[in-house]
Amino acid sequence: MDVAIIGGGAVGLLFAAYIAKVDIKPTIYTRTTRQANLLVKEGLVLQKDEHIERYAVDAVPFEHFSGSEDIIVVAVKQYDCRAIVERLKILDDAKTILFTQNGMGHIQLLEDLKRHRIALSVVEHGVTKLVSNEVTHTGIGRIKLSDYHQSESLLGLLKEKLASPDFPILLESNWYKMIAEKLAANAVVNPLTAIYQVKNGALLHPFFKKNMEQLFVEVAATLKFEDPEQVFKQILLICEDTKDNTSSMLADLNNGRQTEVEAILGYLLHSAKKQGLPVPLTTFLYNSIKGLET
Amino acid sequence: MDVAIIGGGAVGLLFAAYIAKVDIKPTIYTRTTRQANLLVKEGLVLQKDEHIERYAVDAVPFEHFSGSEDIIVVAVKQYDCRAIVERLKILDDAKTILFTQNGMGHIQLLEDLKRHRIALSVVEHGVTKLVSNEVTHTGIGRIKLSDYHQSESLLGLLKEKLASPDFPILLESNWYKMIAEKLAANAVVNPLTAIYQVKNGALLHPFFKKNMEQLFVEVAATLKFEDPEQVFKQILLICEDTKDNTSSMLADLNNGRQTEVEAILGYLLHSAKKQGLPVPLTTFLYNSIKGLET
Numbered sequence: 001m002d003v004a005i006i007g008g009g010a011v012g013l014l015f016a017a018y019i020a021k022v023d024i025k026p027t028i029y030t031r032t033t034r035q036a037n038l039l040v041k042e043g044l045v046l047q048k049d050e051h052i053e054r055y056a057v058d059a060v061p062f063e064h065f066s067g068s069e070d071i072i073v074v075a076v077k078q079y080d081c082r083a084i085v086e087r088l089k090i091l092d093d094a095k096t097i098l099f100t101q102n103g104m105g106h107i108q109l110l111e112d113l114k115r116h117r118i119a120l121s122v123v124e125h126g127v128t129k130l131v132s133n134e135v136t137h138t139g140i141g142r143i144k145l146s147d148y149h150q151s152e153s154l155l156g157l158l159k160e161k162l163a164s165p166d167f168p169i170l171l172e173s174n175w176y177k178m179i180a181e182k183l184a185a186n187a188v189v190n191p192l193t194a195i196y197q198v199k200n201g202a203l204l205h206p207f208f209k210k211n212m213e214q215l216f217v218e219v220a221a222t223l224k225f226e227d228p229e230q231v232f233k234q235i236l237l238i239c240e241d242t243k244d245n246t247s248s249m250l251a252d253l254n255n256g257r258q259t260e261v262e263a264i265l266g267y268l269l270h271s272a273k274k275q276g277l278p279v280p281l282t283t284f285l286y287n288s289i290k291g292l293e294t
Numbered sequence: 295m296d297v298a299i300i301g302g303g304a305v306g307l308l309f310a311a312y313i314a315k316v317d318i319k320p321t322i323y324t325r326t327t328r329q330a331n332l333l334v335k336e337g338l339v340l341q342k343d344e345h346i347e348r349y350a351v352d353a354v355p356f357e358h359f360s361g362s363e364d365i366i367v368v369a370v371k372q373y374d375c376r377a378i379v380e381r382l383k384i385l386d387d388a389k390t391i392l393f394t395q396n397g398m399g400h401i402q403l404l405e406d407l408k409r410h411r412i413a414l415s416v417v418e419h420g421v422t423k424l425v426s427n428e429v430t431h432t433g434i435g436r437i438k439l440s441d442y443h444q445s446e447s448l449l450g451l452l453k454e455k456l457a458s459p460d461f462p463i464l465l466e467s468n469w470y471k472m473i474a475e476k477l478a479a480n481a482v483v484n485p486l487t488a489i490y491q492v493k494n495g496a497l498l499h500p501f502f503k504k505n506m507e508q509l510f511v512e513v514a515a516t517l518k519f520e521d522p523e524q525v526f527k528q529i530l531l532i533c534e535d536t537k538d539n540t541s542s543m544l545a546d547l548n549n550g551r552q553t554e555v556e557a558i559l560g561y562l563l564h565s566a567k568k569q570g571l572p573v574p575l576t577t578f579l580y581n582s583i584k585g586l587e588t
Binding site: 195196207210280283291292294 | 499502575577578588
């Protein structure tokens with residue numbers, strides 16, 4: 001099977017490395033020629049603890065993407081999805097496309113891709129990219145996969161091929177629940193760690209935890225969870241399990257990058273408004289992150 | 295007239311300096327012997343722009359306070375007021391006591407002092423203390439004075455004696471309005487600058503300004519302003535006038551000191567609860583500052 005990874009960020013490189021690990025040479029489609037050249041010349045480096053592995057990969061800038069691969073992993077940020085979808089929409093053959101984004105913003109784009117098989121995933125690994133051909137696997141979590149449109153047969157195969165103790169794969173039957181629960185975790189953990197400038201574990205301190213609860217009540221109402229208590233427990237577990245991690249939103253702000261606030265809080269605000277739900281904290285935090293971005 | 299200043303912080307030293315300027319030698323009651331000795335030995339230094347003045351003052355630790363002065367300026371932080379009031383309560387002679395605190399927390403203590411004449415003040419100057427016998431007057435604002443209990447005759451005299459272009463004094467007829475408006479400004483500017491880690495002027499950026507508005511709606515409802523639009527305009531003016539200033543709450547957090555969050559947001563939460571008003575943002579920000587303090 002031929003695999004394309006679109007996006008040379010931390011998540012794209014993580015997928016590429018664990019695919020290369022099982023002797024499938026992926027093609028990584030990057031934003032810059034510089035990164036593509038480095039990946040081809042130096043290989044893709046996967047670092048975990050003190051252990052370093054180096055994999056041969058193909059890599060070219062995305063402008064050269066022709067859609068020849070059977071499986072396409074879309075690993076760009078939410079806010080770059082639209083341009084990628086425009087390109088995938090006009091491919092001749094039916095492909096299997098796996099989306100890895102946080103938030104719900106990309107879901108509305110998928111109607112345009114119904115000629116393809118579509119799967120969604122949630123990435124729970126701790127992962128950072130320090131050099132453009134190196135990915136550091138800082139925390140072993142899980143990849144959750146769920147079918148969105150006619151991709152069931154492939155998901156079992158993917159799990160069988162790729163799953164390992166360092167890269168566990170979980171198949172989920174309900175894509176909405178899977179994505180919504182990840183969205184809730186992102187909506188609570190990301191903005192609070194970003195405004196307090198703290199690692200994930202600090203949110204468990206009593207005063208911050210009260211605010212997590214207060215914010216989660218709005219998020220749960222907006223996303224209509226059937227069992228909000230269970231979802232909130234999961235979020236507390238994530239804070240515990242990733243207590244020394246810097247959230248992506250805090251890292252983005254500290255590095256002067258655009259955050260995923262639109263995909264996370266922007267989506268929730270929009271959804272709450274449509275439902276006529278008052279969400280003062282979601283609004284406040286959305287404005288806070290937008291202000292801190294500028 | 296003999297004047298006691300209780301508290302050797304920035305506000306206490308500012309009052310002491312402008313009193314010394316008109317040839318009244320104040321006695322400053324400090325927390326530490328070290329500060330008192332330094333003030334007596336080196337004098338009190340007032341710095342404004344490049345200009346430095348040095349005044350002779352008396353200074354002793356507060357444990358030696360006997361209440362011999364006619365006028366007593368209480369310039370300790372809100373959270374230290376109770377101990378001072380306990381001491382003032384048992385003075386034999388009737389004094390004129392001027393309180394300089396932010397917030398409303400000290401007002402409930404004043405019932406115990408009705409044998410004295412009591413005035414309240416609001417300090418709108420920008421002022422910092424870098425060395426314990428030096429105060430830097432970074433921004434010329436105003437002192438507002440208002441009678442709380444039988445102090446009217448003195449307030450006119452104080453204004454006449456002390457007011458100058460660098461130290462304007464305004465007499466206010468309604469102490470509640472004066473204190474409540476300052477409380478509202480503190481409740482909006484302090485916590486937002488503290489969580490965003492920005493100077494006061496940054497709150498005027500569009501996204502932060504939306505949050506100021508949203509928070510002010512809760513504060514105005516809690517304090518029952520007759521003309522909230524006018525009060526909010528004043529707060530915007532304060533942000534503009536003090537745009538390069540670091541708020542006291544942000545400075546306290548950055549220096550690992552206790553903040554005045556209880557006197558400001560704690561009071562508002564308590565008052566809103568008594569009135570049955572929902573105040574989600576006030577609650578969120580109270581918990582945020584309490585969490586950041588620890």
